[in-house]
């Protein structure tokens with residue numbers, strides 16, 4: 001009988017068409033919706049499956065692996081981050097993990113630049129003035145932002161996305177680049193003369209701080225009261241990585257105290273934040289709904305890579321990108 005695969009979401013159009021073309025080889029169960037699958041439907045749908053294509057909204061833990069049973073050969077996540085996956089449980093179950101690095105690097109770095117500019121030029125304020133019709137048009141001395149010329153850029157996590165973000169931001173005129181990472185990346189850093197420093201050093205000197213690291217035990221809550229206290233009061237923080245890297249209560253307090261000028265977040269806990277959440281209403285906080293990789297090109301490439309990884313897992317072949325468990 002054909003291998004069974006559960007797909008937890010409607011895929012972007014090209015990837016969806018490719019998935020459907022595989023129905024001769026696979027029995028496809030799909031939650032064909034643009035919103036998340038319920039936990040119960042996930043636990044029911046995974047029973048007896050050989051493969052799973054999932055998103056970061058699905059918690060992949062031992063309960064799910066138990067519900068799946070011994071046939072589950074592969075979990076293929078449509079994301080570069082895999083903090084939603086219990087990798088130790090997967091390894092113990094003998095299940096492989098596919099993910100989607102590289103294809104989303106450019107789009108995510110673009111989103112970081114978008115947020116950096118929105119924050120530095122007070123775009124939230126401007127959009128609100130125009131939308132509410134309370135604006136007075138050109139103003140010489142109000143609504144003034146800041147610019148990046150001769151400033152210091154701080155990149156937290158100097159992986160592919162961190163480096164692509166630096167490359168995009170350099171033409172804005174930064175005079176110095178600092179980065180933190182668990183190890184130095186001399187080759188990646190060389191074109192920007194980026195300096196590997198400690199987090200306190202980065203925070204003390206950077207005018208724009210971009211979070212580009214994965215969420216893990218080391219980075220969870222890394223941006224807490226102590227970190228915000230170490231930042232320049234004029235600094236901008238951009239997070240396009242994972243919401244849980246930032247302690248949101250501490251961020252709110254720090255914004256109220258003026259310990260940093262603006263936070264621009266593509267990721268929060270939870271997503272979305274409830275209507276009227278103090279960070280949503282805060283004039284010095286700009287929030288986007290996790291659109292880091294949300295382009296036609298990138299989402300189709302991610303969907304395609306996830307399908308390729310899933311097929312490779314189901315048929316015991318080499319994946320395009322596999323996490324070493």
Ligand code: GLV
Nearest residue numbers: 078079080081293
């Ligand atoms: C999105 O957040 C991803 O990890 O791909």
Ligand code: GLV
Nearest residue numbers: 080159160161162
């Ligand atoms: C992964 O997190 C990357 O930087 O590509």
